[in-house]
Amino acid sequence: MRFTPWALALSLCGAVLLTACGGKGGSGSSSSSASVRLLNATSSYASIDLTVNEVKHTSNIAFGKVGSYGNVDTSATTSKVTDSSNSATIATTAPTLAGNNSYTLITYGFAGFTRTTLLQEEEAAPDANKSKLLVLNLSPDAGPIDVYLTAPTDSLDTATRSVANLQSGSGSGFISMTSGSYRVRVTGYNQRGNDIRLDIPTLALASTGVHTLILTGTDGGVLLNGITLVQKGDVAPVLNTQARVRGVVALNSGSSVSGSINGQAIVPASVTPALGDYVAVTAGSATAQFAFNGATLTSPAKTLVAGNDYTLLVWGDPANPQYTWNTDSNRLATSTGNAKIRLLNGMGTAAGPLNMSVDFGAVASSVAPGAISEFKEITASNSAFLEVTKPGTVEPLYSRSPLTFLPLANYTVFVMPGSTGPVTTLRKER
Numbered sequence: 001m002r003f004t005p006w007a008l009a010l011s012l013c014g015a016v017l018l019t020a021c022g023g024k025g026g027s028g029s030s031s032s033s034a035s036v037r038l039l040n041a042t043s044s045y046a047s048i049d050l051t052v053n054e055v056k057h058t059s060n061i062a063f064g065k066v067g068s069y070g071n072v073d074t075s076a077t078t079s080k081v082t083d084s085s086n087s088a089t090i091a092t093t094a095p096t097l098a099g100n101n102s103y104t105l106i107t108y109g110f111a112g113f114t115r116t117t118l119l120q121e122e123e124a125a126p127d128a129n130k131s132k133l134l135v136l137n138l139s140p141d142a143g144p145i146d147v148y149l150t151a152p153t154d155s156l157d158t159a160t161r162s163v164a165n166l167q168s169g170s171g172s173g174f175i176s177m178t179s180g181s182y183r184v185r186v187t188g189y190n191q192r193g194n195d196i197r198l199d200i201p202t203l204a205l206a207s208t209g210v211h212t213l214i215l216t217g218t219d220g221g222v223l224l225n226g227i228t229l230v231q232k233g234d235v236a237p238v239l240n241t242q243a244r245v246r247g248v249v250a251l252n253s254g255s256s257v258s259g260s261i262n263g264q265a266i267v268p269a270s271v272t273p274a275l276g277d278y279v280a281v282t283a284g285s286a287t288a289q290f291a292f293n294g295a296t297l298t299s300p301a302k303t304l305v306a307g308n309d310y311t312l313l314v315w316g317d318p319a320n321p322q323y324t325w326n327t328d329s330n331r332l333a334t335s336t337g338n339a340k341i342r343l344l345n346g347m348g349t350a351a352g353p354l355n356m357s358v359d360f361g362a363v364a365s366s367v368a369p370g371a372i373s374e375f376k377e378i379t380a381s382n383s384a385f386l387e388v389t390k391p392g393t394v395e396p397l398y399s400r401s402p403l404t405f406l407p408l409a410n411y412t413v414f415v416m417p418g419s420t421g422p423v424t425t426l427r428k429e430r
Contacts, residue, residue, distance in 0.1 A: 034071070043110075043225070225239050246279070247276040256294075386398075
């Protein structure tokens with residue numbers, strides 16, 4: 001089985017991608033024909049189609065599903081992937097195919113950033129009681145990841161990585177393993193237990209089987225979904241069941257506070273203003289509770305969507321606090337030379353809206369109390385000038401320079417009430 005990029009070039013590591021190649025496999029009807037099927041690994045589209053040389057090849061392939069093989073003339077491969085709902089083209093290509101070979105065309109990414117990758121399915125089968133596994137990191141936003149295949153109860157603290165530092169858009173090469181059932185945990189590179197992106201309780205690797213685990217992105221940009229594929233066989237989606245939540249408490253300065261949701265701490269025991277880190281919690285209906293100066297504060301229920309990131313901001317009058325749930329898009333910048341930044345206004349209603357600029361260019365305007373601006377892309381820099389102001393005023397509320405904004409990093413500026421005035425914190429989110 002060979003994994004190669006096909007269409008809409010992404011920055012891929014060719015030496016890693018050309019990982020394995022077996023002999024000719026005989027699915028095509030002749031040496032000038034190859035067998036191709038379409039796999040939908042992008043949840044941005046309910047279903048997709050494949051057209052080859054203006055002739056419909058495959059129709060209505062839902063996320064996590066694969067179509068039937070169809071013959072493609074190796075001398076005429078001009079192809080496009082379209083949205084089934086409106087026939088809009090989302091990817092085009094003219095791949096090089098070998099006759100008498102079988103391929104799966106994987107469409108991945110998200111709307112506005114859809115890519116395709118070709119998986120050649122001709123990897124030689126392993127010996128009895130052995131399996132082969134290829135891992136593909138097809139999340140544009142995941143960054144480098146590690147993959148652990150262990151027994152179900154093994155701790156990550158002592159586990160050995162099966163795949164290390166797998167970059168976005170890359171393949172691991174085939175791993176030869178004893179056949180059987182494994183627990184799969186995917187983490188950020190060198191992060192082990194504190195950054196689990198996907199936890200698959202059971203992955204069955206059959207004797208003499210050739211398997212691929214495809215890792216795809218989520219709307220939040222950090223957590224991952226999976227799709228398992230058997231060479232020339234079935235596929236099955238393995239969806240994340242987690243969301244990530246971070247708590248921010250912007251009430252009276254110096255008050256004691258802690259917070260949790262679904263049994264997970266989203267604000268550590270500290271004093272206000274307080275910022276928590278993102279933690280993974282079970283998706284579904286959830287209610288956050290905060291211990292604030294001996295009182296219990298309870299947020300409205302929120303339905304957490306698996307794969308999403310959330311910030312819960314508690315702000316305003318401590319006697320009658322307000323709660324703002326924000327769905328965070330922690331995807332990376334679309335350009336490798338850019339960073340992303342946004343503004344959280346945790347001040348009370350009397351403070352009014354806030355503006356923010358970087359190098360005198362507006363990145364957030366009239367952000368109301370209790371609101372969070374959308375991320376804005378900026379040029380990465382090691383000498384940036386950041387300023388937060390109130391509309392209609394001359395003197396900045398906060399300014400800082402020089403600042404370093406790293407490429408493909410996300411930042412949030414938090415403005416919250418302090419004992420003598422606003423407290424401003426700049427945090428690198430990822």
